[in-house]
Amino acid sequence: MRFRTVLIALALTGGGMTASNAGPAIKGDPAKGQALMAERCAACHGPDGNSQAPTFPKLAGQHAEYLLHEINEYKEHHRESDMMQPLVADLSDEDVANLAVFLAAQKPTPGVVSEPALLPLGKDVYLKGNPATGVPSCDGCHEEGGEGSARFPRIAGQNVEYTLEQFRLYVAGKRPFGKKVMRTVAERLSEKEARAVAEYMASLP
Ligand code: HEC
Ligand code: HEC
Structure with a gap:
């Protein structure tokens, strides 16, 4: 419990997302976002952000604040991805806001669980963490149902392979x-806990 509190405090003070999250909701034109999505993003993320391929993140229903922040992280070359960086390099602030409000309003499809046997362990990690190794529970920030908030990303129904890749990128420092x-x-x-919690996240509606 105490570890979770410390981590939340760190996220709030050190994150840098604080000011924008406290500000007014993002304004954008979802119709323009939809058109841009169809033109440039749908091949990988689907027309409504429900990416089918397990290595591409699902964007439908994600919080607009988080989407806007991450697209800008790619634009500014903070978050490294050879695939995403060139695709967003020339987008205006308005384009990014339009995409974010469109995607946030889309209905996410259910996630795909490939190893149901791992769900009990995944649920344990998600709700209790692992006190022996100092893993905090996830629900304190991402919420019990994985729905997240303006401050923390939605992770419910996310594609397992994408999630595992993000754990690797965090360890490698590629998502500063x-x-x-x-x-x-x-x-x-641990490797097993990572896969188990990723499967559990995918199972959340
Ligand atoms: C060629 C395939 C491809 C196309 C086209 C593409 N993406 Fe992506 N997208 C990816 C991949 C792969 C990742 C994961 C990259 C990583 O690990 O950082 C990603 C990640 C993202 C993320 C981060 C999601 C998260 O949960 O953090 C956002 C937001 C995003 N894409 C938005 C877009 C938008 C908007 C467009 C169109 C302008 C687009 N993508 C076009 C493949 C693609
Ligand atoms: C103290 C708050 C906090 C806790 C606890 C926490 N997270 Fe996160 N998580 C965040 C924040 C903030 C981000 C976004 C960081 C960024 O922009 O890279 C994030 C991002 C993620 C992402 C990437 C999402 C995406 O779409 O790319 C995954 C996956 C994730 N967390 C899983 C977990 C799991 C699993 C746990 C529990 C074992 C956990 N988190 C615990 C705050 C937290």
């Missing part, structure tokens, strides 16, 4: 915004 919290979390998860 997550270095305060998620890097520590990812470093402390």
Whole structure:
């Protein structure tokens, strides 16, 4: 419990997302976001952000604040991805806001669980963490149902292979915004716990 509190405090003070999250809701034109999505993003993420391939993240229903922040992280070359960086390099602030509000309003499809036997362990990690190795529970930030909030991303129904890749990227320092919290979390998860919690997240509606 105490560890979770410390991590939340770190996320709030060190994250840098604080000011924008406290500000007014993002304004954008979802119709323009939809058109841009169809033109440039749908091949990988689907027309409504429900990516089918297990290595591409599902974006439907994700919080607009988080989407906007991550697209800008790619644009500014903070978050490294050879695939995403060139695709967003020339987007205006308005384009990014339009995409974020469109995607946030889409209905996410249910996630795909490939190893149901791992769900009990995954649920344990998600709700209790692993006190022996200092893994905090996930629900304190991502919420019990994985729905997240304006401050923390939605992880319910997310594709398992994408999630596992993100754990690796956090450990490698390739998502610097997550270095305060998620890097520590990812470093402390065993391989089995990482897969189990990823499967559990995918199982959340
Ligand atoms: C060629 C395939 C491809 C296309 C086209 C593509 N993406 Fe991506 N997208 C990816 C991959 C792969 C990742 C995961 C990269 C990583 O690990 O950081 C990703 C990650 C993202 C993320 C981060 C999601 C998260 O949960 O953190 C957002 C947001 C995103 N894409 C939005 C877009 C938008 C908007 C477009 C169109 C302008 C687009 N993508 C076009 C493949 C693609
Ligand atoms: C103290 C708050 C906090 C805790 C506890 C926490 N997270 Fe996170 N998590 C975050 C934040 C903040 C981000 C976004 C960081 C960034 O932008 O890279 C994030 C991002 C993620 C992502 C990437 C999402 C995406 O779409 O790319 C995954 C996966 C994730 N967390 C899983 C977990 C799991 C599993 C646990 C529990 C073992 C956990 N988190 C515990 C705050 C937290």
